[in-house]
Amino acid sequence: MGCNTSKPAPSPSHDRSALASDTPFSEREIEYLHKLFQKLSDSVIKDGLIHKEELRLAIFNNVNQRNLFLDRIFDLFDANKNGRIGFEEFVGTLSVFHPNTPKAVKIAHAFKLYDLRHTGFIEREELREMVLALLCESDLVLPDDVVETIVEKSFSEADAKGDGKIDEEEWKAYAEQNPSLLKHMTLPYLMDMTVAFPSFVESGE
Structure with missing residues (x-):
């Protein structure tokens, strides 16, 4: 107790x-x-x-x-x-997820998001699952062959060493070249709590 x-x-x-x-x-x-x-x-x-x-x-x-x-x-x-x-x-x-947080921090945490199996690498199937999830979040429905093309192109570009997996170093380089990957890593409303959560603002303060 x-x-x-x-x-x-x-x-x-x-x-x-x-x-x-x-x-x-x-x-x-x-x-x-x-x-x-x-x-x-x-x-x-x-x-x-x-x-x-x-x-x-x-x-x-x-x-x-x-x-x-x-x-x-x-x-x-x-x-x-x-x-x-x-x-x-x-x-x-x-x-x-704060807009003022350095991009390097966002890139590192994005890697953890994509590393679904906690192996320290992003594998092709993990990338595919995340692409599907992000498309779903955006209410986009694409044919399977288009999804596979996106996954294959993205994976081959990111897997600079060509060893079938994306390590943190490869991910950092890829994310630097493709900033849209970090879109979900920033929540603009965190810049102003009083606007984001008006029901929690105490009147007179």
């Missing part, structure tokens, strides 16, 4: 200061993120942590909706791999 290892948020100001100094967010924005986190973390299981069902509910309004991109995003958030997202994990991962 007395062992609460998952305090849901850093309410003391010095904790907010630490998070603000480690991320592109201001202390005020950390407060807005805390309110968002509280709302998400109590939507299904009221334990002060975000579970995958709660992230699905927030994005799809459905706790059972399956989505490869969401599953990979959840894995990014869940830094300690315990199946739940704490507040510091929440802020830390959202900071990757």
